[in-house]
Amino acid sequence: DQQVKQNSPSLSVQEGRISILNCDYTNSMFDYFLWYKKYPAEGPTFLISISSIKDKNEDGRFTVFLNKSAKHLSLHIVPSQPGDSAVYFCAASAGIQGAQKLVFGQGTRLTINP
Amino acid sequence: EADIYQTPRYLVIGTGKKITLECSQTMGHDKMYWYQQDPGMELHLIHYSYGVNSTEKGDLSSESTVSRIRTEHFPLTLESARPSHTSQYLCASSDWGFNSPLHFGNGTRLTVT
Numbered sequence: 048d049q050q051v052k053q054n055s056p057s058l059s060v061q062e063g064r065i066s067i068l069n070c071d072y073t074n075s076m077f078d079y080f081l082w083y084k085k086y087p088a089e090g091p092t093f094l095i096s097i098s099s100i101k102d103k104n105e106d107g108r109f110t111v112f113l114n115k116s117a118k119h120l121s122l123h124i125v126p127s128q129p130g131d132s133a134v135y136f137c138a139a140s141a142g143i144q145g146a147q148k149l150v151f152g153q154g155t156r157l158t159i160n161p
Numbered sequence: 162e163a164d165i166y167q168t169p170r171y172l173v174i175g176t177g178k179k180i181t182l183e184c185s186q187t188m189g190h191d192k193m194y195w196y197q198q199d200p201g202m203e204l205h206l207i208h209y210s211y212g213v214n215s216t217e218k219g220d221l222s223s224e225s226t227v228s229r230i231r232t233e234h235f236p237l238t239l240e241s242a243r244p245s246h247t248s249q250y251l252c253a254s255s256d257w258g259f260n261s262p263l264h265f266g267n268g269t270r271l272t273v274t
Contacts, residue, residue, distance in 0.1 A: 081262060090251055090265030151203040
């Protein structure tokens with residue numbers, strides 16, 4: 048049973064436009080959520096996170112929105128740049144485990160077109 | 162620049178061989194982790210450690226074993242490799258902060274023939 052789902056395996060966006068990546072979860076105990084970015088042949092790198100006490104967290108071009116009632120979060124990238132082309136993983140954790148014992152989604156491959 | 166190092170990057174090995182995947186970090190992190198990822202799939206936690214002499218199994222059952230004799234080193238061993246072990250193995254570390262993110266290595270892609 049997959050607890051964190053990224054239903055779009057891929058997404059293609061024009062450079063300069065907004066990229067929106069979506070993530071759904073089923074476990075109501077999850078209270079901390081993260082996005083990781085992964086380039087080919089490299090390990091994932093941390094991008095942005097959000098605690099369940101918030102509904103929005105912003106860091107430069109990246110904003111994460113959390114809708115707890117819908118068990119849904121999204122990552123917005125504005126404006127999208129070619130270097131943003133990568134696989135994006137949504138991850139979640141529960142309780143005292145904080146950011147560390149993570150449950151990951153399957154990833155969404157984002158391609159930014161010039 | 163990576164502060165967590167995994168070797169080898171790629172490994173092709175025959176069935177029945179014993180293998181050890183190496184992971185070292187220079188950040189002084191107490192917590193270390195091994196994740197397994199099949200192509201196009203999610204990462205699954207297979208082992209973690211909260212410090213020297215501490216090892217725990219993760220959410221995904223794995224036939225591999227780990228050891229933590231030194232803070233900086235967290236090797237993963239498969240006593241007898243099988244084709245079902247073919248996967249990518251990612252090592253990560255973090256410090257003790259509640260919301261401290263994981264730092265990942267570049268992974269080892271293992272193929273068992």
